[in-house]
Amino acid sequence: MTSTQATVTSPGATTGSRASATQPPPRSTAGDTAVTAGSHAVLIIWSLLVIVPLLWVIMSSFKTSSEIFASPFALPERLRFDNYANAWTTAGIGNFFVNSVIVVFGALIITMLFGSMSAYVLARFQFPGNRFIYYLMLAGLTFPIFLAIVPLFFVLRGVGLLNTLPGLILTYAAFAFPFTVFFLYSFFRSLSSSIAEAAALDGAGEWRTFFSVMLPMARPGMATVAILNFVGLWNQFLLPVALNTNPDNYVLTQGMASFASQAGYSVDFGALFAAVVITVVPVLVVYLIFQRQLQGSVSQGTNK
Numbered sequence: 001m002t003s004t005q006a007t008v009t010s011p012g013a014t015t016g017s018r019a020s021a022t023q024p025p026p027r028s029t030a031g032d033t034a035v036t037a038g039s040h041a042v043l044i045i046w047s048l049l050v051i052v053p054l055l056w057v058i059m060s061s062f063k064t065s066s067e068i069f070a071s072p073f074a075l076p077e078r079l080r081f082d083n084y085a086n087a088w089t090t091a092g093i094g095n096f097f098v099n100s101v102i103v104v105f106g107a108l109i110i111t112m113l114f115g116s117m118s119a120y121v122l123a124r125f126q127f128p129g130n131r132f133i134y135y136l137m138l139a140g141l142t143f144p145i146f147l148a149i150v151p152l153f154f155v156l157r158g159v160g161l162l163n164t165l166p167g168l169i170l171t172y173a174a175f176a177f178p179f180t181v182f183f184l185y186s187f188f189r190s191l192s193s194s195i196a197e198a199a200a201l202d203g204a205g206e207w208r209t210f211f212s213v214m215l216p217m218a219r220p221g222m223a224t225v226a227i228l229n230f231v232g233l234w235n236q237f238l239l240p241v242a243l244n245t246n247p248d249n250y251v252l253t254q255g256m257a258s259f260a261s262q263a264g265y266s267v268d269f270g271a272l273f274a275a276v277v278i279t280v281v282p283v284l285v286v287y288l289i290f291q292r293q294l295q296g297s298v299s300q301g302t303n304k
Contacts, residue, residue: 083271096252117210141182149242252279259272
């Protein structure tokens with residue numbers, strides 16, 4: 001009897017499943033179509049606003065100053081790679097570039113290391129003053145940079161770090177630290193505590209648990225905050241102008257401003273645009289490197 005019922009009901013179930021599988025998806029309404037079209041239009045316009053100026057700068061970097069003034073939007077007569085050589089050597093962009101790499105990456109290493117450790121402790125451990133320290137970090141996000149220029153000037157001069165690259169590294173790291181802690185705090189809070197408990201049962205201490213288990217799981221968040229910090233520090237202008245007046249220690253933003261204002265219209269604009277391209281390329285490279293990390297997820301890190 002049971003086998004007969006199974007024989008009778010199974011075709012119906014199969015037919016129902018096939019019908020549900022072949023059921024057409026719901027049709028989009030006119031409102032959905034309009035929203036989709038409007039979103040694509042806005043994205044296209046925004047992409048053009050970003051891409052067209054960048055392409056114009058790249059094109060102008062292969063021109064002479066006379067070609068730029070004669071026809072700004074025309075293609076160059078020939079590719080003048082000597083503009084990049086002049087920008088790198090004659091204008092001193094090479095020295096400014098090296099200084100920027102030292103300062104930004106030094107600050108990033110300090111910020112990401114101590115910022116992730118601080119965020120982990122604030123997110124995973126309860127101790128007196130925990131919330132106060134966290135809110136103090138949030139207050140640091142609201143503190144304008146220009147209000148700290150004068151105190152920073154006297155502090156760095158007092159410890160002998162004014163107009164030095166180590167002084168800029170510590171200053172950059174200090175201003176990127178609150179954002180790093182704020183961003184990673186929520187990320188560490190969302191991680192499962194059972195994995196840390198399992199690591200503790202296996203005999204791992206707090207340091208081993210953090211560096212071998214929890215930090216790899218937070219890789220997508222670390223990549224995101226690293227990109228945001230890198231862009232902000234690479235484009236920093238006010239801090240180096242106020243705290244680094246030694247021309248030998250200029251960073252790229254200072255060097256570009258000095259190069260552009262040297263002699264008015266007698267500036268080699270081809271080399272100037274080449275210097276702009278040199279300034280932009282590292283940001284694109286860093287983003288492309290960390291973009292793969294952004295595609296990861298916490299669950300993928302946990303499965304690994």
